[in-house]
Amino acid sequence: MFKVFSDWYKRKFSDPDAATLLVMILLSVLTLIIWGNMLAPVIVAVVLAYLLDWPVERLSRLGVARTLGTSVVVLLFISLCTLIMLVLAPIIFKQGTNLLKETPQIWAQSQQWVMMLPERYPGIIDGGQLQQMWQSTNDKIVALGQQLITASFSSLVNIAAVLIYFILVPLMIFFMLKDKRELLDNVSKLLPRERRLIKQVGSEMNTQIVNYIRGKVIEIIIVGTATTVAFAVMDLRYAVLLGVLVGLSVLIPYIGAAVVTIPVAIVALFQWGLTPDFWYLMIVYGVIQTLDGNLLVPLLFSEAVSLHPVYIIIAVLFFGGIWGFWGVFFAIPLATLVKAVGNAWSEQSQINNQRIKSGLEG
Known part of the structure; x- marks a missing residue:
């Protein structure tokens, strides 16, 4: 077992650049935990x-x-x-206060x-x-x-x-x-x-996160505005509050949309009951979520973060469990950092293997 770990360590961190990247990551994590x-x-x-x-x-x-x-x-x-x-x-505060009174x-x-x-x-x-x-x-x-x-x-x-x-x-x-x-x-x-690998990771992070943040801001504005207008036109109570919540929910992919559906459905059900108005609203809300997931997101993030949905959900759960709200908020950028570090180490490991193979052949 020790030999397996030793071989893995030499393969991944025998290069000084890889070791420097590991040390910088550990120091950054310790700094965040302590201070x-x-x-x-x-x-x-x-x-x-x-x-x-x-x-x-x-x-x-x-x-x-x-x-x-x-x-x-x-x-x-x-x-x-x-x-x-x-x-x-003030509008959100007033609607939130009224909603709490009616809870x-x-x-x-x-x-x-x-x-x-x-x-x-x-x-x-x-x-x-x-x-x-x-x-x-x-x-x-x-x-x-x-x-x-x-x-x-x-x-x-x-x-x-x-x-x-x-x-x-x-x-x-x-x-x-x-x-x-x-x-x-x-x-x-x-x-x-x-610090060659540090520059490599930083360059990859900078490109992807700039695209991600820019796309998320646009997505929040479009989804939040469209939802607020739709709720207001259909005369749903607390339309602005719920529209803002729906807009902010896109910060947490998949999980956010599932969670924010609950208050939307509860308010609509309390206002109209199981009437056609309730189902019309839920259909409109479902159409907005579908357009967001299948049209808006591919357009905005075609060149941004390319993470599998399973990895995104794991990142939200993991970093949210460590750092609470801010961990959830920065889950995707942190997951992107982990991916960039993994790519850098994998590339370095391949280079080291090629060097070893060339040395043996020589």
Whole structure:
């Protein structure tokens, strides 16, 4: 067994570039685990600066000074975020509050409908077991509600931290964009000389993730807008809230669409019951999801991340289990990183095998 592991290690990491890539990955993971919370504002600033670098580069190619282009892009980004907070956020907050107020009524009607099932299907459903299951569900929901309330009160303490984010993060984004080349040169000086595979992985990641992020932003806007308009035209309550949720659900492929269908169906069922209006809405919603999966996604991501659906779902579950919401949010980019690293090591292993074979033949 030790010989098998030793041969595998020599095949994969005998080259200094491969060993350097492994060390850098381990150091990055340890840094996130140990100092992740402390470095959270820096990580957020790096991610946003990476996203905003594309328009800054385009302005630079048009002859606009780097400092001026950075100032324009950052101001537009802050203005857009402020506009969303002032226009869209109050509507979502109001509809979300109203939905929470009606949740007990929806739950009571659901309980009434469920408790009628033993009468409709006496030979199939046991009323006693159903009552026990419903009571257990009620207890769990009450406990969850108490945890949410406790978390809400504890989060109020972090208001100062949120305000710091609003001040520090834009400043860091501005300087990261303005002094991009200088900062990259400083980071490059800290890296070992044997970094050919690091550059290879970085180049592959940069190409795929730029395409992925650009496509996801467009997909969120199209799906969210189309769903909101369709729900509003059909006079579904909480149309904006549900439309935004459907738009954001595309961040988590397959799982997001399945999860967000539940509140859409519950709200429609509570509003109309099992009437034709309910089925019309679900058909329209299904058409939007079908067009998204079979038309929009292939058009937007034809040159982006090429990951099998099974790998995407595993990445969402794995990274979500490690880092919660942010792990889910960055699951596909992280899966792309794993794929790029695997490709780099596989190519290096093939090169090493060819060298060994050539040496033996010589």
